[in-house]
Amino acid sequence: MDTLANLAMGFGVALTPYTLFLAFCGCFLGTIIGALPGLGPSNGVAILIPLAFALGLDATQALVLLTSVYYGTMYGGRISSILLNIPGDEPAMMTTLDGFPMARQGRAGDALVISGVASFTGSFLSTVGLVVIAPILASIAYLFGPAEYFALYLLAFATLGGMTSNNQAKSAFAACLGLGLAMIGLDNSTGLPRYTGGNLHLMDGIDFLVAIVGLFAIAEIFIFIESHGRNSAIGVTLGKLTIPWGDLKATFGTMMRSTGLGFVAGVLPGAGASLGSFMAYMAEKSYVGAKGNFGKGDPRGVAAPEAGNNAAAGGAMVPMLTLGVPGSGTTAVMLALLMTLNITPGPLLFKEQPEIVWGLIASLFIANIVLLIMNVPMVKLFVKILMVPAWVLMPMVTMVSFVGIFSLTGSYFDMLLMIAFGVLGYILRKLDVPTVPVILGILLGGQMEDALRRAMVISNGDWTFLFSTPIAVGLWAFAVLGFLAPMFLRKMLKRPPVPDSANED
Amino acid sequence: MASDRIFGLVVVIGALAFFAGALAIQTSFMSDPLGPRVFPILISGASLLCGLAMLARPDPDPEWPARAAWMSMSVALVVLVAYAYTIVPLGFLIPTAIASAAIGYLIEPKAVQSAVMGAALSVVLFVIFKFGLGLGLFAFPRALMG
Numbered sequence: 001m002d003t004l005a006n007l008a009m010g011f012g013v014a015l016t017p018y019t020l021f022l023a024f025c026g027c028f029l030g031t032i033i034g035a036l037p038g039l040g041p042s043n044g045v046a047i048l049i050p051l052a053f054a055l056g057l058d059a060t061q062a063l064v065l066l067t068s069v070y071y072g073t074m075y076g077g078r079i080s081s082i083l084l085n086i087p088g089d090e091p092a093m094m095t096t097l098d099g100f101p102m103a104r105q106g107r108a109g110d111a112l113v114i115s116g117v118a119s120f121t122g123s124f125l126s127t128v129g130l131v132v133i134a135p136i137l138a139s140i141a142y143l144f145g146p147a148e149y150f151a152l153y154l155l156a157f158a159t160l161g162g163m164t165s166n167n168q169a170k171s172a173f174a175a176c177l178g179l180g181l182a183m184i185g186l187d188n189s190t191g192l193p194r195y196t197g198g199n200l201h202l203m204d205g206i207d208f209l210v211a212i213v214g215l216f217a218i219a220e221i222f223i224f225i226e227s228h229g230r231n232s233a234i235g236v237t238l239g240k241l242t243i244p245w246g247d248l249k250a251t252f253g254t255m256m257r258s259t260g261l262g263f264v265a266g267v268l269p270g271a272g273a274s275l276g277s278f279m280a281y282m283a284e285k286s287y288v289g290a291k292g293n294f295g296k297g298d299p300r301g302v303a304a305p306e307a308g309n310n311a312a313a314g315g316a317m318v319p320m321l322t323l324g325v326p327g328s329g330t331t332a333v334m335l336a337l338l339m340t341l342n343i344t345p346g347p348l349l350f351k352e353q354p355e356i357v358w359g360l361i362a363s364l365f366i367a368n369i370v371l372l373i374m375n376v377p378m379v380k381l382f383v384k385i386l387m388v389p390a391w392v393l394m395p396m397v398t399m400v401s402f403v404g405i406f407s408l409t410g411s412y413f414d415m416l417l418m419i420a421f422g423v424l425g426y427i428l429r430k431l432d433v434p435t436v437p438v439i440l441g442i443l444l445g446g447q448m449e450d451a452l453r454r455a456m457v458i459s460n461g462d463w464t465f466l467f468s469t470p471i472a473v474g475l476w477a478f479a480v481l482g483f484l485a486p487m488f489l490r491k492m493l494k495r496p497p498v499p500d501s502a503n504e505d
Numbered sequence: 506m507a508s509d510r511i512f513g514l515v516v517v518i519g520a521l522a523f524f525a526g527a528l529a530i531q532t533s534f535m536s537d538p539l540g541p542r543v544f545p546i547l548i549s550g551a552s553l554l555c556g557l558a559m560l561a562r563p564d565p566d567p568e569w570p571a572r573a574a575w576m577s578m579s580v581a582l583v584v585l586v587a588y589a590y591t592i593v594p595l596g597f598l599i600p601t602a603i604a605s606a607a608i609g610y611l612i613e614p615k616a617v618q619s620a621v622m623g624a625a626l627s628v629v630l631f632v633i634f635k636f637g638l639g640l641g642l643f644a645f646p647r648a649l650m651g
Contacts, residue, residue, distance in 0.1 A: 054640050169558035174515055176552040180523055183548070187541040190533040194541060195526055218585070225577050225611045226570045391613040392622055395605035398585070399630055406592065407640045413591035423582065430567050431512055449544040453537050459540035 003131060010358025013060055014366060022057075023363060027370045028341040030072015034081050034092075035241045036393060041073040041091075041313075041330040043216035047397065049337050050209055050404030056071050059341045059356060064363040066337055070330060071367045073124060074313045075375050078115045079382055082107055089329065091274045091309035094281040098294060098301025105297050110244040112379050114299050114302055115306040119253040120372040122307035124496050126263045126314025127364045130321075134350070134357075137322040141347035144323075147466050150473035153243075153448040156325045159268075159482035160437050168487055173271060178441015179448065181206055201413040208336050210405055214421025215428075215435045217401045222426040224394045228475070242300075244374070251303040252363055254284055262308035264420070266315020277316070280308025314364070321345050325444070329436040336443055347380045372431040509563030516556030524549035577611045584608065596645040597634075602627035 014023075033044035045066055052062045077092030082099035095115060102111040144152070157175040184195045185205025196202040258280035265276035284304035285294045294301045313330070320331040324345040338345055343356055350357055375382075407420050428435055452466075459465030467473050527545035570578070588604040606623025609615065634640045 019544075051638065055638055113586070167559075167564055169555045169562075170564075173552055173555035173559070176520075176548050176555060179548050180545070180552070183545050187530075190536050192531045192533060192541065194545070221582065221608065222578050225581050225608070226574045228612060388612070391609040391615075391619065392626070394612055395608045395623070395626055396630070398608055399601055399605060399626065402588065402592065403630070403634055403640065407642075412589050412593060414594075416586065419582070419585045419589065422585075426578075430569070431508060432564060432567065452544060455537045456539040457537050460566050493595050 003135060006354060006358045007131060007362065009355065010360075010362035011365075013355050013359035014064055014362040015279055018060055019064045019363070020366070022061055022269045023068045023366050023370050024374075026065045026068025027072045027075075027367055027374055030069035031076035031079075031371070031375065031382055032072075034073030034076025035382055035386050036076075036388070039220075039361065039393075040077070040396065041070060042333050043213075043220060043397075044073050045070055045330060045333045045337070046216045047207070047401050047404055048213040049333070049340065050213070050408040051400070053340065054404065054407035059343060060359045062337070062341060063356070063360050064366070066334070067360060067363050068367040068370070070334060071310075071313065071364065072371060073330075074123065074310050075116065075119045075371050076382065077309075078119065078302075079112065079379065079388060080303070082111045082115065083383065085387070091277050091312070092305075093274070094277045094305035094309075095302060097281070097305075098296070098298050101295070101297035102299070102302060107297070109242065109379075110247060110299070111302050113243055113376055114247055114251060115302045116372065116375045116379070118251070118255050118258075118306040119310045119375075120368060122259045122262055122310030122354075123314050124365070124368050125256075125259045126266065126311040127361065127368065129263050130314055130364070131358040131361060134318050134322050134361075136346040137318060138350040141322050143471060144347070145469075146451040146458065147468060147472045148475060149451040150448065150455060150466060151397075151472045151479065152323060152325055153451065155475050155479040155482065156440065156444070157314040157437060158479040160434075160440060166432060168483060170431070171437055172483075173367075174428070174435065174437035175432050175441050178443075179445040180440040180441070181438075182442050182445020188446065189453065195341055206417065206442060207409060207414060208439070209408060210418045211421050211442050212333060212336055212439055213401045213405055214337065215425035215438060216419040217397055218418060218422025219425025219429060219435070221394050221398055223429065224390055249298045251300050254300045254303045255307040257287065258284060258304040258307035262311030263315040265308070266312030267318045274309070276312025277305035277309035280311075282313070298449065303305075317364075321349065321360075322347060324447075326440065329439070331439050332436060332443060336439070339443065364445075422471070508566045508569070509559050512557045516559060520549045520552035520556055523552065532635060548558075558591065581608060581611055594646060596643045597631050598627050598644050601630065617624030 029048070030044065033039045034041065035413050048066060050066055050067055057065065074091065078095050078099065080086050081092040081095040084102040085096050099111050099115065102108065128146055157172075160171065160175070166384065182205070184202055186203055187194050193203060240441065261283055262276035265279055281301065281304050281390050284300055285292060288294070288298075288300060292298055292300065312328075316326070316328045316331045317334075320326040320335055322345070324335070326332040327333045335345065343353065401418065402415060408414075425435055428438070454464075455465055459468075467476065524546060527542050527549060530542050530545070532540050532542060584604050586609045587601050591600040602623040604623075606619045607621050607627045610619035613619070631642065631644060635642050635644075
C-alpha cells in the first residue's frame with residue numbers, strides 16, 4: 001500500500017498541464033532523435049541536458065522532459081530499422097532482422113504498429129517492475145558502507161565494457177581514462193589543486209556535460225564527415241496504416257516473455273538495452289523453434305527485440321536510482337542529469353526526496369502512454385522527418401551542442417574542451433575503445449575516491465577493511481568474475497567448432 | 506597491429522606521466538590517512554597494465570580514412586575551433602551560418618545548397634533559441650548593436 005501511496009504522490013507531482021506539455025515535447029523529440037540514424041539515446045539526451053538547464057526548468061520538469069526523450073528514443077529506433085534496414089540506434093539492431101523483411105513484403109505499417117505496441121508493453125511492465133523492485137533494493141542498499149560502495153563502483157567498471165567491447169584491456173583503459181580525468185580540479189578533502197597545470201579554468205574540474213556532448217555528439221560529426229553521410233535515409237514508402245489485431249494477439253506471449261528477459265538484462269550491471277534486445281530475440285527464436293519464420297519477416301521477430309530493449313531500458317533505471325551506479329550508456333547520461341540537478345541517486349534519495357523518485361517514476365508511466373498514443377497514428381510524420389539529409393542534420397547537431405554548452409557555462413574554454421573531447425571520441429571509436437566507461441569514470445571518479453578514502457579513515461589505513469563484510473567480498477568476486485568471464489566466453493562463442501579429424505593427430 | 510602498438514605506447518607513456526603527476530600533488534598535513542595521491546597512483550597503475558596488454562596483444566588495424574577524409578576532418582576541426590572563438594565577439598548569426606555551411610559542405614560538397622542551408626539554419630535556430638527558449642544570445646556583434 002505504501003508503494004501505491006507513493007505512486008499517487010508521484011503522479012500528483014508529475015501531472016500538471018505544464019509537465020504534460022513537456023512530456024509531450026520530450027516524447028516527440030525523443031522519437032525523432034531515436035529514429036534518425038547517427039543520433040541515439042545517449043547523444044540525444046546528452047545534447048538536450050544543457051538546454052534543459054538553460055531553460056531554467058526545475059528538477060521535476062527537467063526530469064520529465066528528459067526521461068520522455070529517453071523513452072522516446074527507445075521507441076524511435078525501430079522506425080528506421082524497419083523502413084531502412086538501418087538501426088536508428090544500437091538497441092534497435094535486432095529489429096532490422098525481421099522488421100525490414102516485413103517492410104519489403106509491404107507490411108511496413110503492420111511491423112511499425114506491432115513494434116510500437118511491443119515497445120509499450122516492454123517499457124510499461126518494466127516500469128511496474130521498477131516500482132516493485134527499486135524500494136526493496138534501496139532498503140538493502142542501506143547496508144552499504146564505503147567499502148561496499150568502492151567494490152560496487154569497481155563492479156560497474158569491470159562489467160560495463162564486458163559484454164559489448166571486444167578487448168578487455170581497452171574497456172578497462174577507458175574506465176581509467178575517465179577516472180583520471182575526474183581527478184582534475186581541487187581535491188575534495190585537502191582543497192589543493194590536482195592536475196590543473198596552473199590553469200584556472202580547470203580548478204573546478206571538467207564538467208561531465210562537456211565531456212558527454214563532446215564524446216557523443218561532436219565525435220559523431222567527424223564520423224559523418226569521414227563517411228560522407230552515407231548512412232542517411234532516402235526513398236521511404238509507407239502505405240495505409242491499419243491495426244493488425246490478429247498479429248497483436250499472436251505476439252502477446254512473445255511480448256511477455258521478452259519483457260521478462262529484457263528487464264533482467266537491464267537490471268544486471270553492464271548489460272543494458274542492446275543485450276536485452278539480443279537476448280529476447282535469440283530466446284524467442286529458439287522457443288518457437290522450426291515453426292517460426294525468423295529472419296524472413298516473422299512478426300514475433302519484431303515484437304521480441306522491441307519489447308526486450310524497452311524493458312531493459314526500464315530495468316536499467318533500477319541500479320541507477322537505488323545505488324547511483326548506472327548499467328548502460330544512456331543511464332550514465334541520466335545519472336549526469338541527476339547530478340547536475342544536485343540530486344544524488346542512492347538509497348537516501350528514496351527516503352529524503354521521495355517526491356523526486358516517485359515523480360520520475362510517474363513521468364515514466366506518462367511518457368509511455370503519450371508515446372503509444374503518439375507513435376501509432378503519427379508514425380507517418382516521423383517517417384517524413386526521417387528524410388532529413390545528413391548535411392542538414394549534422395550542422396544542426398553541432399550548433400545545438402555548442403549553444404547548449406555555451407549557455408550552460410558561458411565560457412569559450414568549455415567549448416574548446418568539448419571539441420577536444422570530440423576528437424578524442426573519434427580516435428577512441430576508431431580504435432574500438434568504448435566511450436561509455438570514460439563518461440562513467442568522469443561521473444563517478446570523485447565518489448569512488450571518496451568511498452575509498454572514507455573506508456581508510458574508518459579503518460585507519462588498513463586495506464583489509466575493503467574485504468571485511470560478506471557484501472563487499474561478494475561484490476569483489478562479481479567484479480573479478482564479470483571482468484574475466486567475457487574473455488573466456490568470447491573465445492568459446494567465436495571459435496568455430498573443431499572438426500573431429502583435427503583431434504586425431 | 507601498428508595502430509594498437511602506437512596507442513598502447515601512448516597509454517603507457519600517459520600512465521607514467523600521470524604517475525609522475527600524482528607524486529607532484531601537494532598534500533597537506535591535515536590530510537586523511539590515504540591522502541590525495543594514492544587514488545591517482547592506483548589509476549596510473551591500472552592504465553599501465555592496460556597499455557602493456559594492448560602492446561602485447563594488439564587488435565587488427567581499424568580502417569583508417571583516406572587522405573582526403575583526413576583533410577576534411579582537419580578543416581572541420583579548424584571550423585569548430587574558430588566557431589568557439591568567434592561566437593561571443595561576432596554574435597550568433599554570422600559565425601553559425603558560416604560554420605553550418607562549412608560542415609554541411611564537408612558532408613556533401615555542394616556549395617550553393619550548403620550556403621543556403623547554413624544561412625537558413627542560423628536564422629531558424631536563432632529564432633528558436635532566442636524567442637522560443639529565451640536564451641541570452643546576441644544576433645550581431647555587440648559593438649554594432651551598441
